[in-house]
Amino acid sequence: MDNARWERGQPNWQGYRYGVLWLGLLVFRGLKPTSYERSLFMSAFLKSAAKNGAIVFQGVGKSFARHAGQMLIRERLMLLLRNRHAERFHALREISFAIGHGESVAVVGHNGAGKSTLLSLATGLCQPDSRRVTVHGRTAALLELGSGFHPDLTGAENVCINAALMGFSRRDVRRKFGEIVEFAEIGDFIDEPVRTYSTGMMMRLAFSVAVTVDPDVLLIDEVLGVGDLAFYAKCQERILHFRECGKTILCVSHSTVTAMSICDRALWLDHGRLMADGPIAGVMDSYTAAMAAHAECSTQ
Numbered sequence: 001m002d003n004a005r006w007e008r009g010q011p012n013w014q015g016y017r018y019g020v021l022w023l024g025l026l027v028f029r030g031l032k033p034t035s036y037e038r039s040l041f042m043s044a045f046l047k048s049a050a051k052n053g054a055i056v057f058q059g060v061g062k063s064f065a066r067h068a069g070q071m072l073i074r075e076r077l078m079l080l081l082r083n084r085h086a087e088r089f090h091a092l093r094e095i096s097f098a099i100g101h102g103e104s105v106a107v108v109g110h111n112g113a114g115k116s117t118l119l120s121l122a123t124g125l126c127q128p129d130s131r132r133v134t135v136h137g138r139t140a141a142l143l144e145l146g147s148g149f150h151p152d153l154t155g156a157e158n159v160c161i162n163a164a165l166m167g168f169s170r171r172d173v174r175r176k177f178g179e180i181v182e183f184a185e186i187g188d189f190i191d192e193p194v195r196t197y198s199t200g201m202m203m204r205l206a207f208s209v210a211v212t213v214d215p216d217v218l219l220i221d222e223v224l225g226v227g228d229l230a231f232y233a234k235c236q237e238r239i240l241h242f243r244e245c246g247k248t249i250l251c252v253s254h255s256t257v258t259a260m261s262i263c264d265r266a267l268w269l270d271h272g273r274l275m276a277d278g279p280i281a282g283v284m285d286s287y288t289a290a291m292a293a294h295a296e297c298s299t300q
């Protein structure tokens with residue numbers, strides 16, 4: 001899917017002039033920006049990054065309606081009449097970051113921190129409540145296992161549909177079909193319905209389609225762990241090749257080893273808030289220290 005929602009524009013010379021003026025003022029005042037200036041600078045930076053970056057989140061929030069089970073129409077009407085709304089759960093709050101082309105970034109955090117929600121927003125599968133998400137270039141996503149596959153269609157049929165959704169024409173699919181099947185190594189099962197596949201076979205096929213369509217941005221949500229050792233090594237090699245070719249990777253993983261072998265930078269989410277964004281070693285240290293402290297508290 002081609003998510004180019006912004007066009008590269010002319011440089012904003014007026015903006016640069018104000019920037020230089022502001023920097024002059026800062027130096028004059030001993031380099032201490034006020035919080036208003038900091039937020040102004042951040043928003044100017046994100047605005048510029050949204051034009052040129054691969055993935056940019058600008059103050060993004062996402063909430064879901066929270067209710068125990070399905071509500072009857074009568075209950076919905078009562079809520080409307082009383083002018084009350086279903087309680088909302090905030091999965092993500094005020095998330096801002098910019099990922100440049102060619103960067104590989106890991107997203108880490110506890111279960112329910114908002115990692116998959118962040119990836120769904122980046123793919124455009126759901127819309128943010130507030131502010132903006134910008135993604136440039138052809139995007140391939142490996143989200144929950146089996147997502148994007150119809151269980152009653154065969155592997156081959158699913159390959160065609162998936163590749164078409166990622167922007168491939170029928171002729172492109174025909175040309176690349178052999179390569180996809182060969183990479184997945186699932187043999188004759190390609191003509192069997194996907195519901196008969198094991199978890200690992202499903203992941204093999206999904207990964208194979210995602211890397212063969214040659215995306216600019218690859219989003220991976222914790223699926224590499226279900227492949228066997230041989231396929232994991234193959235995926236790792238292909239992802240590293242991606243990195244060398246200057247593609248952008250955003251990868252959710254609970255495995256520190258996987259995250260550190262693929263990514264240089266990490267985002268740490270905690271209860272929907274961005275706690276840290278920086279070089280992966282430092283972010284991982286803070287995250288593991290916080291998790292260890294949490295585990296200690298809960299065992300006491």
Ligand SMILES: Nc1ncnc2c1ncn2[C@@H]1O[C@H](COP(=O)(O)OP(=O)(O)OP(=O)(O)O)[C@@H](O)[C@H]1O
Binds near residue numbers: 109110111113116
């Ligand atoms: N469609 C939805 N409706 C209601 N709540 C949702 C929905 N999707 C996600 N949530 C809630 O948002 C929060 C974040 O979910 P998310 O799947 O992003 O977490 P995660 O960090 O990926 O967790 P995990 O490590 O377990 O995969 C969770 O509390 C979840 O219950």
Ligand SMILES: [Mg+2]
Binds near residue numbers: 116117221
């Ligand atoms: Mg998840």
